[in-house]
Amino acid sequence: MRVAVIGGGMAGLSAAHALLGRGADPVVFEASDKPGGKVGSVAERGFLTEDGPHFLARPLDGLIDATGLREEVVQPRPPMTRWVHVEGRVLKAPSLPLLVRAGVPRALLEPLFARPLREDMPLRAFLVERLGRRAGSLAASVMAAGVYAGDPDRLSARDAFPSLGERAAKGSIFKGPRRDRTGLWNLRRGLGSLPLALAAKLQVRLGTAVERIEPGWKVQGEKFDGVVLAVPASAAAKLTRGFAPRLADALSSGFEAAPVALVHLGFLQDTVPRGFGMIDADGALTAIGTLLPSSMLPGRAPPGKALICAICGGARHPERARLSDQELTAEVVSELRRTMAIRGDPEYVRVVRHPEGIPQYAPGHRPRVEAARALLLPGLELAGAAYDGVSVPDVARSGAAAAERLLIASPTQGVHI
Numbered sequence: 404m405r406v407a408v409i410g411g412g413m414a415g416l417s418a419a420h421a422l423l424g425r426g427a428d429p430v431v432f433e434a435s436d437k438p439g440g441k442v443g444s445v446a447e448r449g450f451l452t453e454d455g456p457h458f459l460a461r462p463l464d465g466l467i468d469a470t471g472l473r474e475e476v477v478q479p480r481p482p483m484t485r486w487v488h489v490e491g492r493v494l495k496a497p498s499l500p501l502l503v504r505a506g507v508p509r510a511l512l513e514p515l516f517a518r519p520l521r522e523d524m525p526l527r528a529f530l531v532e533r534l535g536r537r538a539g540s541l542a543a544s545v546m547a548a549g550v551y552a553g554d555p556d557r558l559s560a561r562d563a564f565p566s567l568g569e570r571a572a573k574g575s576i577f578k579g580p581r582r583d584r585t586g587l588w589n590l591r592r593g594l595g596s597l598p599l600a601l602a603a604k605l606q607v608r609l610g611t612a613v614e615r616i617e618p619g620w621k622v623q624g625e626k627f628d629g630v631v632l633a634v635p636a637s638a639a640a641k642l643t644r645g646f647a648p649r650l651a652d653a654l655s656s657g658f659e660a661a662p663v664a665l666v667h668l669g670f671l672q673d674t675v676p677r678g679f680g681m682i683d684a685d686g687a688l689t690a691i692g693t694l695l696p697s698s699m700l701p702g703r704a705p706p707g708k709a710l711i712c713a714i715c716g717g718a719r720h721p722e723r724a725r726l727s728d729q730e731l732t733a734e735v736v737s738e739l740r741r742t743m744a745i746r747g748d749p750e751y752v753r754v755v756r757h758p759e760g761i762p763q764y765a766p767g768h769r770p771r772v773e774a775a776r777a778l779l780l781p782g783l784e785l786a787g788a789a790y791d792g793v794s795v796p797d798v799a800r801s802g803a804a805a806a807e808r809l810l811i812a813s814p815t816q817g818v819h820i
């Protein structure tokens with residue numbers, strides 16, 4: 404079975420890897436000149452920076468073993484101090500002043516306010532109902548910013564945070580297993596080494612932006628038995644408009660993604676604190692989140708230097724992701740002086756932009772995805788961050804699941820898997 408996988412991000416590469424493992428013949432078409440999509444790493448002047456994700460929270464054992472990268476896995480070293488920018492102040496988390504500001508006493512009464520998670524509830528409204536105004540609002544802002552660079556009033560509580568829904572159904576969002584922070588990992592030469600190693604095992608046509616698909620299936624003039632669309636929803640809508648207009652309409656409505664820009668800055672080590680980083684709960688700072696990669700991971704900065712990464716823009720302030728490199732860098736540096744007491748000027752700057760950075764799962768997300776999938780033609784599948792979870796482990800699973808569905812539907816291969 405020859406399959407065209409369109410999009411060489413982690414969803415597409417994972418789909419192709421699964422197809423190859425099942426004896427199919429996948430070809431990945433990737434518009435840019437490198438595989439990995441949002442996942443990539445750049446080594447430059449002694450600094451090692453990431454294009455997007457800095458840590459994965461769940462293992463990807465299948466892909467790590469298949470690529471021989473097991474020895475390269477690195478975990479963050481302590482201190483893992485986190486700070487929260489709240490009501491104009493920078494507070495350590497958890498700390499007494501933060502808990503007082505957050506209204507923790509009311510939050511502890513959560514079981515008394517435990518109503519089921521309704522279908523279409525925005526994250527903030529849901530958490531405020533359960534935890535009270537202060538704690539609910541703070542928790543919603545931190546969660547929305549930390550995972551989606553998102554707006555807590557526009558993200559679905561249930562679909563953007565499925566474990567919240569599961570806990571709520573059991574009576575309390577504090578019940579059930581805690582997220583294991585010790586499970587965070589990266590790779591010695593950056594997360595970008597994973598897509599590079601995967602792509603080396605696959606047929607990947609880099610620098611090939613697919614503009615047209617003919618049903619039946621034809622991609623870039625070649626014949627295929629099936630197609631996996633592992634591109635953002637806007638690109639999938641464009642590619643399907645010609646032969647499946649109702650599907651294209653479904654993919655054009657309600658599948659939004661927020662733009663983000665990353666500003667990597669190299670400073671002298673003695674001016675930079677050690678820890679995990681800071682999150683802005685107020686939505687007031689240019690940087691939604693600030694990470695301290697060289698404090699946690701080996702080889703991110705030359706000796707005596709420190710690397711900081713500020714993630715800017717997102718759903719609350721998309722305009723900030725569109726500032727010029729100079730304006731954005733100047734704003735982030737002046738903010739770091741104020742919030743983290745960092746001194747001096749950066750000696751290294753790298754700005755990375757993602758105009759469609761992180762999908763925003765608004766209320767009604769899951770039914771929207773189901774409605775779109777119901778309109779797929781036989782031999783066509785959708786995978787990626789727009790649909791089944793935005794984290795890298797989620798998109799890898801989404802790609803593999805799309806591959807499985809294609810093979811199951813295929814009359815020649817289905818019964819064998």
Ligand SMILES: Cc1cc2nc3c(=O)[nH]c(=O)nc-3n(C[C@H](O)[C@H](O)[C@H](O)COP(=O)(O)OP(=O)(O)OC[C@H]3O[C@@H](n4cnc5c(N)ncnc54)[C@H](O)[C@@H]3O)c2cc1C
Binds near residue numbers: 412440
């Ligand atoms: C700043 C940032 C921080 C993040 N942090 C984390 C984190 O800490 N942990 C985590 O797990 N996740 C994180 N994520 C999320 C995660 O990185 C992404 O959701 C995931 O990598 C998306 O993978 P994907 O394959 O679905 O899409 P993409 O990576 O967007 O890949 C899609 C690919 O399709 C290609 N393409 C588009 N159109 C065409 C076309 N017509 N023809 C051919 N190719 C095309 C694109 O060039 C791209 O390479 C972060 C994301 C960002 C932006």
